[in-house]
Amino acid sequence: MNILVINAGSSSLKYQLIDIVTEKVIAKGLCERVGSKDSFHKHGIDEDEVVIDTFLPDHKAAIEVVLRSLVEGPRAPIHSVSEIDAVGHRIVQGGAYFNQSVVITPDVKDKILELAELAPLHNLSALQGIKACEEVLPDRLQVAVFDTAFFQTLPPKAYMYPIPYELYQKYGIRKYGAHGTSHRYIASRAAELLGEPLSELKMITCHLGNGCSVSAIDHGVAVDTSMGLTPLDGLMMGTRSGAIDPAIVPFLMDHEGLSTQDVSDLLNKQSGLLGISGISNDMRTVQEAAQEGNERALLAYDMYANSVKKYIGQYMAVMAGVDVIVLTGGIGENSSIIRRLIFAGMQPMGIVVDSSKNEQRGFERLISHDKSKVRIIVVPTNEELMIARDTYALVHKSSQIVPYKG
Numbered sequence: 001m002n003i004l005v006i007n008a009g010s011s012s013l014k015y016q017l018i019d020i021v022t023e024k025v026i027a028k029g030l031c032e033r034v035g036s037k038d039s040f041h042k043h044g045i046d047e048d049e050v051v052i053d054t055f056l057p058d059h060k061a062a063i064e065v066v067l068r069s070l071v072e073g074p075r076a077p078i079h080s081v082s083e084i085d086a087v088g089h090r091i092v093q094g095g096a097y098f099n100q101s102v103v104i105t106p107d108v109k110d111k112i113l114e115l116a117e118l119a120p121l122h123n124l125s126a127l128q129g130i131k132a133c134e135e136v137l138p139d140r141l142q143v144a145v146f147d148t149a150f151f152q153t154l155p156p157k158a159y160m161y162p163i164p165y166e167l168y169q170k171y172g173i174r175k176y177g178a179h180g181t182s183h184r185y186i187a188s189r190a191a192e193l194l195g196e197p198l199s200e201l202k203m204i205t206c207h208l209g210n211g212c213s214v215s216a217i218d219h220g221v222a223v224d225t226s227m228g229l230t231p232l233d234g235l236m237m238g239t240r241s242g243a244i245d246p247a248i249v250p251f252l253m254d255h256e257g258l259s260t261q262d263v264s265d266l267l268n269k270q271s272g273l274l275g276i277s278g279i280s281n282d283m284r285t286v287q288e289a290a291q292e293g294n295e296r297a298l299l300a301y302d303m304y305a306n307s308v309k310k311y312i313g314q315y316m317a318v319m320a321g322v323d324v325i326v327l328t329g330g331i332g333e334n335s336s337i338i339r340r341l342i343f344a345g346m347q348p349m350g351i352v353v354d355s356s357k358n359e360q361r362g363f364e365r366l367i368s369h370d371k372s373k374v375r376i377i378v379v380p381t382n383e384e385l386m387i388a389r390d391t392y393a394l395v396h397k398s399s400q401i402v403p404y405k406g
Contacts, residue, residue, distance in 0.1 A: 001395070002026070002083055003388040006063075007090040008129030010121045011035055013062045017070060017077060017084070018388040025384075026077040027070055031062035043069045059125070060132040067136060086141040087133050088391035090181065090383065092122035092231075094146030096172060101149065101390035104130060104142040112144065118176070118230055143391040150180030151215075151222050158224045158318075175233075177225040179207045182328060182381040183215045189379050190326045193364055202319045204312055207381065208338070209329035210238035210281060214308065216315035224318050226311050232268055236307040238281035241271035276300040283331045283338065305341035312342070316349065322374055325351070328381040334361055343376065350374050 001021060007014040011034050017027040029043035031054075039056040042049060043066075056062045067081050078084070089104070095115045102108055109127060116123040126144075133142060151159075159175040160168065167173050183205045190205075191198035198220040205215045212235040215225040226234025226242075236242045244267070252258050258266070274281040277300040279289050289297035316322050331338055336358050343353045350373030357367040368376035 001085045001392065002078065003391050004084050004087045004133075005090070005384045005387045005391075006087060006129045006133065007384075008059060008125045010125045013059060013066070013129060015066050016384045016388075018385065020388050020392045023385060023388075029066065029069065031056055031065060034059060034062050041065050041069070044075075048075060058132075059128040060135060063129070063132040063136050081137060084137065084140060086143060086391050086395045087137060088143045088145055088387040089126055089130055089133075090147070090387055091126045091144045092147045092178060093119035093176065094144075094148045095176060096152070096174075098144070098146045098149050099152035101143055101145040101387075101394060103394055104144050108144055141391075141395055143387075143394050145181060145387040145390050147178050147180045148176045150184045151175070151177035151225050153221045154223060154225070161229075173229055175225070175228045177213070177215070177222075178227040178231040179211070179213045179215075180222075180225075181383045181386045182207045183213070183217070183222070183225070185382055185386045186326045186328045186379045187217050187220075189364070189382075190324055190377050193377065193379070194324065194375065201323045202321055203324045203326060204315050204322050205326045205328075206308060206312075206332055207329045208235075208308065208327060208332035211240070212237045212242075212308070212329070212331075214311040214315065216318050218319045224315060235311060236276075236304050237272045238283075239269050239272045239274045241267045241275070242307060273300050273304060276303060283335055287335070287337065301338070302341070305338055305344075308338075308342045309346075312346075313349075324375045324377060327376070327378050333378055333380055336361070339367065339376075351376065 003018050003020050005016045005018060013031040013034060015029055016025050019026050025045065028045060029041065031041050033039040034056045035058060037055060039054060040051055041054045042051045044050050054065055056065065070076060070078055071080060091112055093115045097111045109130065112123050112127055130142060154175065161173060187203055187205050188198055191201060200219060203217040205217060207213050211231060213225060213227045214235060216223050228234065232240050234242050249263055252263055272281060273283065273286050277286045277289065277297045279297060280286055286297045286300050290301050312325065327333065327339065339358055340353060343351055352369040352372035353367055353376060354369040357365065364379050366375060366377050368374065
């Protein structure tokens with residue numbers, strides 16, 4: 001059975017075709033700059049990847065190009081679109097409506113649109129991807145997998161904000177979290193690698209990339225997470241500020257003459273690593289500058305690591321301890337220096353990194369020292385596989401389609 005996984009952005013469309021029986025990726029690619037004359041399509045796995053300049057006026061055109069690439073040419077993984085049994089879509093914001101993945105219906109689409117205010121670029125783009133797939137693959141089951149669903153188990157003391165309760169009742173202002181599909185995957189995968197039930201572990205999961213979040217998972221249940229009403233809250237990120245004193249917002253508006261949109265752009269697109277270093281939102285570039293002695297790059301480095309360290313400490317307090325800390329994302333998986341800085345000085349808390357293991361990269365591995373009471377493990381995330389698994393599960397609960405048996 002083949003599941004097509006779609007992750008639609010405002011001007012992009014990522015995809016993977018996964019044989020869910022073997023859980024093997026048989027095709028993947030990216031349509032970039034959708035809607036622009038400079039759009040292109042990248043398709044293939046590793047050395048077979050090709051980049052083709054192709055005008056993609058909208059997401060429907062992108063979906064059509066994707067489907068052609070899957071069935072045409074000598075390396076096409078399938079012979080017909082009938083071999084695609086279902087489509088799973090990544091949806092960033094599901095609000096309080098969805099605590100699990102669901103088959104897409106008109107009502108589900110209405111709710112995704114209603115929640116677009118909390119994730120305008122992501123939810124609206126996802127709806128375009130859903131509509132395009134419905135037009136091109138009208139008889140295939142479509143499934144929505146929500147980044148926020150994993151955090152619907154948070155208790156009120158974790159998801160509520162200390163503002164007038166009436167604002168929560170009126171607008172639903174609360175913590176929803178993000179990256180939930182990634183946190184769910186790395187938590188379950190880490191438990192599997194350790195050979196221990198997830199239901200018996202206190203775990204802190206760290207998704208560290210351009211966007212960053214940390215979650216507390218107590219015996220398999222998410223009890224807190226760093227991102228909030230929107231993905232702006234929590235950790236310092238590539239271009240996002242993360243948590244700051246709220247009084248900074250009106251101060252900047254008064255003194256700099258900024259509008260609400262100006263402040264939103266400043267905190268979402270001009271802050272974080274980019275804002276502090278003045279160089280880049282890419283940790284690799286910041287690291288190179290720091291190694292050359294650039295003081296602002298060094299500061300950005302230290303602030304980033306300290307931000308993660310503080311949340312780990314908070315969640316150890318929330319759960320009264322931790323058994324396993326898991327790291328993923330471009331920085332979490334690949335930056336040995338950041339990992340070392342995060343865990344530096346935490347030996348009294350039973351957290352000890354093995355320096356030689358920490359320098360390794362490119363595979364799932366323990367990086368904690370043998371004498372460390374807390375296991376530290378690096379697990380490359382696989383959100384697409386989680387989306388495919390959820391889609392497969394809903395296919396089996398639905399009588400809407402018959403799996404291809406060619």
